[in-house]
Amino acid sequence: MKEFARLFTRIDQSTKTNVKVAALAAYFASAPEADRLWTVALFSGRRPKRAVTTTRLREWAAEAAGYPLWLFEEAYPIVGDLAETIALFLPPAQTDSDHGLTHWINMLRGLSEVEEPRRKLAVLAAWDELDATSRFLFNKLITGGFRIGISQKLMTRALAQATGKDEAELAHRLMGDWSPDTTTYNALIEAEVPGADASRPYPFYLAYGLEDAPETLGAPNAWRAEWKWDGIRGQLILRGGTHYVWSRGEELMTDRFPELARALDFLPDGTVLDGEILAWDGAPMPFNALQKRIGRKSVPKSLLRAAPVILYAYDLLEDAGADLRALPFGMRRARLQALLADLPKDAPVRLSPQLPFEDWATLALARSTAREVRAEGLMLKRADSPYLAGRKKGDWWKWKLDPLTIDAVMIYAQQGQGRRANLFTDFTFAVWQGNELIPFTKAYSGLTDAEFRQITAWVRKNTQHRFGPVRQVTPAHVFEIAFEGIHESPRHKSGVALRFPRMSRWRQDKPVQEANTLEDLKEMLRSFG
Amino acid sequence: MTRDPVLIFTDKGIYCPAGDFYIDPWRPVNRALITHGHADHARPGHARYLATGIAAPVMRHRLGDISIETVPYGAKLTLGMATVSFHPAGHVPGSAQIRVEVGGEIWVVSGDYKLEDDGLSTPFEPVRCHAFVTESTFGLPVFRWRPQAQVGAEINAWWRSSLAEGRTPMLGAYALGKAQRLLSLLDTGIGPVLTHGAVENTNRVMRSQGITLPDTVPVTADTRIADHPGALVLATPSAFGSAWARKFGKLSTGFASGWMQLRGVRRRRAADRGFVISDHADWDGLNRAIKESQAENIYVTHGYTDIFTRWLNTQDLEAHVVPTEFDGETLDEAEA
Numbered sequence: 001m002k003e004f005a006r007l008f009t010r011i012d013q014s015t016k017t018n019v020k021v022a023a024l025a026a027y028f029a030s031a032p033e034a035d036r037l038w039t040v041a042l043f044s045g046r047r048p049k050r051a052v053t054t055t056r057l058r059e060w061a062a063e064a065a066g067y068p069l070w071l072f073e074e075a076y077p078i079v080g081d082l083a084e085t086i087a088l089f090l091p092p093a094q095t096d097s098d099h100g101l102t103h104w105i106n107m108l109r110g111l112s113e114v115e116e117p118r119r120k121l122a123v124l125a126a127w128d129e130l131d132a133t134s135r136f137l138f139n140k141l142i143t144g145g146f147r148i149g150i151s152q153k154l155m156t157r158a159l160a161q162a163t164g165k166d167e168a169e170l171a172h173r174l175m176g177d178w179s180p181d182t183t184t185y186n187a188l189i190e191a192e193v194p195g196a197d198a199s200r201p202y203p204f205y206l207a208y209g210l211e212d213a214p215e216t217l218g219a220p221n222a223w224r225a226e227w228k229w230d231g232i233r234g235q236l237i238l239r240g241g242t243h244y245v246w247s248r249g250e251e252l253m254t255d256r257f258p259e260l261a262r263a264l265d266f267l268p269d270g271t272v273l274d275g276e277i278l279a280w281d282g283a284p285m286p287f288n289a290l291q292k293r294i295g296r297k298s299v300p301k302s303l304l305r306a307a308p309v310i311l312y313a314y315d316l317l318e319d320a321g322a323d324l325r326a327l328p329f330g331m332r333r334a335r336l337q338a339l340l341a342d343l344p345k346d347a348p349v350r351l352s353p354q355l356p357f358e359d360w361a362t363l364a365l366a367r368s369t370a371r372e373v374r375a376e377g378l379m380l381k382r383a384d385s386p387y388l389a390g391r392k393k394g395d396w397w398k399w400k401l402d403p404l405t406i407d408a409v410m411i412y413a414q415q416g417q418g419r420r421a422n423l424f425t426d427f428t429f430a431v432w433q434g435n436e437l438i439p440f441t442k443a444y445s446g447l448t449d450a451e452f453r454q455i456t457a458w459v460r461k462n463t464q465h466r467f468g469p470v471r472q473v474t475p476a477h478v479f480e481i482a483f484e485g486i487h488e489s490p491r492h493k494s495g496v497a498l499r500f501p502r503m504s505r506w507r508q509d510k511p512v513q514e515a516n517t518l519e520d521l522k523e524m525l526r527s528f529g
Numbered sequence: 530m531t532r533d534p535v536l537i538f539t540d541k542g543i544y545c546p547a548g549d550f551y552i553d554p555w556r557p558v559n560r561a562l563i564t565h566g567h568a569d570h571a572r573p574g575h576a577r578y579l580a581t582g583i584a585a586p587v588m589r590h591r592l593g594d595i596s597i598e599t600v601p602y603g604a605k606l607t608l609g610m611a612t613v614s615f616h617p618a619g620h621v622p623g624s625a626q627i628r629v630e631v632g633g634e635i636w637v638v639s640g641d642y643k644l645e646d647d648g649l650s651t652p653f654e655p656v657r658c659h660a661f662v663t664e665s666t667f668g669l670p671v672f673r674w675r676p677q678a679q680v681g682a683e684i685n686a687w688w689r690s691s692l693a694e695g696r697t698p699m700l701g702a703y704a705l706g707k708a709q710r711l712l713s714l715l716d717t718g719i720g721p722v723l724t725h726g727a728v729e730n731t732n733r734v735m736r737s738q739g740i741t742l743p744d745t746v747p748v749t750a751d752t753r754i755a756d757h758p759g760a761l762v763l764a765t766p767s768a769f770g771s772a773w774a775r776k777f778g779k780l781s782t783g784f785a786s787g788w789m790q791l792r793g794v795r796r797r798r799a800a801d802r803g804f805v806i807s808d809h810a811d812w813d814g815l816n817r818a819i820k821e822s823q824a825e826n827i828y829v830t831h832g833y834t835d836i837f838t839r840w841l842n843t844q845d846l847e848a849h850v851v852p853t854e855f856d857g858e859t860l861d862e863a864e865a
């Protein structure tokens with residue numbers, strides 16, 4: 001673990017991307033193969049199955065340190081990270097060991113087969129032979145979430161540096177349904193012909209938001225426009241007589257959307273489509289409908305009827321088994337249109353339309369009607385653009401609608417986690433109903449660190465009540481809350497729920513009496529819900 | 530007839546009715562006994578100040594023309610019906626715990642303190658008392674400090690590796706106390722130490738009162754980093770990211786504070802390195818100081834007051850939270 005801990009420390013101690021990548025590349029060049037493979041797996045979101053619940057970890061840590069559990073529970077929100085809280089809460093280790101990363105992962109995986117008392121002994125023994133950083137990493141292996149400023153993209157770049165292979169090729173190799181149990185470092189990264197993995201998707205090409213006026217993009221005729229849908233970006237793969245559905249977050253979601261299996265009846269083998277998974281009743285349904293499907297691994301029949309999904313396709317990445325990504329978008333689109341031309345109305349795949357336009361002004365007008373078709377705005381794609389890997393500037397842009405906003409009063413505050421432990425960053429907001437303030441949303445982003453510090457100092461002096469970590473504060477501050485959508489929610493006292501709420505402005509100019517009302521919110525629900 | 534307590538907690542600060550004085554008050558009063566010169570303890574506007582002889586020069590430097598009497602550690606003064614003495618708190622040079630005795634009952638106000646001998650401050654001495662008013666800045670078991678020599682070695686290693694990468698190390702610390710402590714830990718065999726004005730002003734005050742500090746090079750408008758090969762820059766956190774910091778070329782930045790124990794804070798500071806070193810007692814230090822005071826009543830202020838009070842109450846002590854207008858220093862304010 002020490003070599004991995006040194007790697008972690010070097011990455012964690014630097015704020016500079018190239019230093020992090022160089023540290024990781026050096027590790028890939030020297031660490032044992034098994035550790036390398038696990039490192040790739042961890043930094044691409046794969047982790048060993050959780051062997052111990054966080055509840056047990058907390059209890060054991062308090063017990064091992066000789067302190068009451070409540071003291072641990074108080075320290076946790078202040079530290080902001082469970083793995084770190086445990087590492088710091090325990091007294092220093094009594095012994096020392098030099099087992100590698102793979103040893104500890106295998107040890108953890110073995111735990112799911114033994115009874116709890118033995119599991120506990122093994123975890124306590126591990127804590128007592130790992131130094132503080134290794135102990136933190138060991139805990140992270142259990143709890144998951146290696147967020148240490150190394151994205152999959154940077155990890156891929158480091159691998160490219162260490163192996164001399166092309167970054168885009170490596171990105172493709174790392175996709176798909178592999179785990180350290182189903183492959184080796186050599187097969188995954190080094191082998192000349194990558195193991196034929198029928199499930200492997202292509203890395204998604206992601207667009208940046210357009211910040212300037214579209215006129216800055218140049219001549220309109222070089223561009224194609226389509227609606228930007230509010231669903232789940234997905235890739236539908238038809239290979240070897242079966243199908244796979246991948247989300248943009250590289251989650252395999254085949255079983256969640258069984259409707260898409262019927263694509264095999266209409267489309268040839270060796271097809272890969274990029275598009276939006278949407279709940280569909282002849283037109284896109286509100287995101288709310290799709291939301292009910294997202295969390296469920298198996299779908300009851302009633303839900304399949306209430307919120308059936310389709311893939312609204314907008315790009316063709318593979319046709320007859322050939323990778324089309326290098327072709328210009330215009331040509332890929334033409335082949336996509338041909339492929340989907342004769343599909344029956346009930347096919348689970350449909351063609352997302354393009355919007356014809358002569359000049360940017362016409363397109364701006366179309367964009368302003370996006371909410372009416374339940375779109376978030378427009379996508380602009382250069383007609384000659386290849387399908388690139390990852391988020392790249394230049395050829396693809398999302399041109400979203402301006403968010404909806406409402407002025408609301410802050411009524412509860414809670415400390416943040418991780419980077420923002422010790423600052424009050426999580427707030428609950430309310431609007432007026434008569435003389436009463438009705439909570440309707442939480443938000444925890446959108447302010448600068450300086451503003452969070454300012455509001456934190458204020459919260460400390462203006463707390464009225466404490467409920468565990470939550471503080472009720474004097475209603476005194478108005479914030480403009482921006483959000484992307486609004487829908488009905490019987491679970492909330494206000495009757496509404498917001499999409500992507502965040503604080504867009506601290507309205508220090510506004511007295512609380514002038515914040516919006518619940519009636520204003522309901523009006524927005526009627527217009528946009 | 531009921532007697533007033535020895536000390537009471539008012540909206541101006543800690544007050545002694547028998548002696549008619551305040552300790553570290555935050556609103557202007559007639560007579561203020563000051564534990565040490567940090568801004569959250571020594572405020573402007575009092576008619577008369579009383580502090581240790583070692584603490585006074587920095588207070589004069591910071592507060593200007595004040596009327597201040599001084600007293601050596603351990604000397605007993607009579608103020609009204611109260612007997613008062615100042616005892617080493619080990620926090621910064623001249624810092625004191627203030628002992629107040631009225632009719633045989635003894636209270637001690639700790640101010641800020643640490644138990645480790647930092648080589649500059651008069652080391653902390655436990656004072657027996659009936660009631661102990663303690664700070665609790667780091668009153669959680671996740672705060673445990675390593676010996677300062679280890680942290681010093683870590684800082685010197687960083688100094689060397691920064692130079693090897695062609696970067697100038699810039700170390701951020703609070704001007705009073707922490708900066709001088711770091712200075713005493715730096716290996717000046719590696720190179721010269723350049724100082725920011727706020728740090729150097731305090732250095733100058735301490736040197737003139739006979740405290741020995743390594744040589745430093747004050748940064749002026751004409752300072753060029755090329756003229757000082759191998760240098761480390763010692764600055765206040767406020768200097769980071771300023772135009773002033775840009776004249777040192779490519780930097781490697783470090784902060785030295787107890788809060789650097791938390792990864793979230795290290796990352797938020799966006800410094801390259803965080804060094805865990807504090808002039809406040811860690812969890813074990815707080816518990817030991819309380820035990821050695823032998824006090825039965827503990828008043829907790831300045832920090833994680835609720836949690837630490839609850840903890841002490843499970844240890845068969847009678848602990849109370851001191852109501853205060855200020856939360857003491859949080860990680861976002863000066864580590865005063």
Ligand SMILES: [Zn+2]
Pocket residue numbers: 567569570641831858865
């Ligand atoms: Zn203080």
Ligand SMILES: [Zn+2]
Pocket residue numbers: 565567570620641864865
């Ligand atoms: Zn202080």
